[in-house]
Amino acid sequence: MYNLTIAHLYPEQMNIYGDRGNIITLRQRCAWREITTTLIPVMPGSSIDWQSVDLAFFGGGQDSGQALIAADFVEHQAEPLRRAAETGMVLLAICGGYQLLGHYFLTHTGEKLPGIGLLDVHTVGSTQRLIGNLLIEANWGTGRQTLVGFENHSGGTFLGKGVKPLGKVLAGHGNNGKDGSEGAVWQNVIGCYMHGSLLPKNPHFADHLLELALQRRYGSSTILSPLDDQLELAAHSTMVERLQR
Numbered sequence: 580m581y582n583l584t585i586a587h588l589y590p591e592q593m594n595i596y597g598d599r600g601n602i603i604t605l606r607q608r609c610a611w612r613e614i615t616t617t618l619i620p621v622m623p624g625s626s627i628d629w630q631s632v633d634l635a636f637f638g639g640g641q642d643s644g645q646a647l648i649a650a651d652f653v654e655h656q657a658e659p660l661r662r663a664a665e666t667g668m669v670l671l672a673i674c675g676g677y678q679l680l681g682h683y684f685l686t687h688t689g690e691k692l693p694g695i696g697l698l699d700v701h702t703v704g705s706t707q708r709l710i711g712n713l714l715i716e717a718n719w720g721t722g723r724q725t726l727v728g729f730e731n732h733s734g735g736t737f738l739g740k741g742v743k744p745l746g747k748v749l750a751g752h753g754n755n756g757k758d759g760s761e762g763a764v765w766q767n768v769i770g771c772y773m774h775g776s777l778l779p780k781n782p783h784f785a786d787h788l789l790e791l792a793l794q795r796r797y798g799s800s801t802i803l804s805p806l807d808d809q810l811e812l813a814a815h816s817t818m819v820e821r822l823q824r
């Protein structure tokens with residue numbers, strides 16, 4: 580019997596465009612396979628045993644939401660979270676959460692929000708927002724590689740040498756609307772701009788994250804039983820076709 584411990588970072592301040600749907604998807608895809616999950620909300624000031632966490636999720640937020648928790652994130656979570664990430668903890672961060680995993684986010688009003696520097700990226704805000712549907716060709720593993728999502732950000736993120744992009748933009752803006760890259764990956768830490776929610780309509784990616792977490796906890800031979808993803812993949816393919824037209 581498997582159990583996965585899932586941490587949800589700042590669910591009250593950082594939950595925009597249905598990002599919570601990613602948590603629902605992860606837990607439901609586990610439940611369908613009789614894998615139990617323990618959910619830990621990470622609130623301001625929380626003391627978390629990050630070594631017990633298998634998979635963490637950090638959603639997006641407005642600049643004002645990010646400003647509420649950025650210093651708390653650096654002070655209370657940065658170091659233990661980094662140690663867990665160094666040993667393969669899976670972390671998915673979207674948009675505002677992604678930006679705070681980097682070195683900093685300089686907002687379009689000139690406020691410099693500190694990040695924890697887990698990902699070698701930095702973000703600079705602009706008055707021109709990058710908004711719309713996003714389609715990328717991603718770079719992990721084998722099998723289906725397209726990811727579909729929705730982006731809405733003023734911040735443009737620039738990647739340093741310590742990370743690889745999650746993928747290349749086929750439609751939309753991605754990291755900064757300039758270099759054709761989207762997202763950043765280091766170890767099992769993935770940041771990207773894909774709201775939507777991301778995981779319900781990219782079930783192959785949800786399972787990729789679950790498999791990474793299970794294999795780290797229970798050994799490399801752990802595999803997930805297949806699910807009937809007809810509906811989810813129909814939603815995915817509809818967007819792929821629409822955006823490639």
Ligand code: GLN
Nearest residue numbers: 639640642674675733734
């Ligand atoms: N406030 C950040 C920006 O505008 C993040 C937005 C978001 O999470 N959607 O860039």
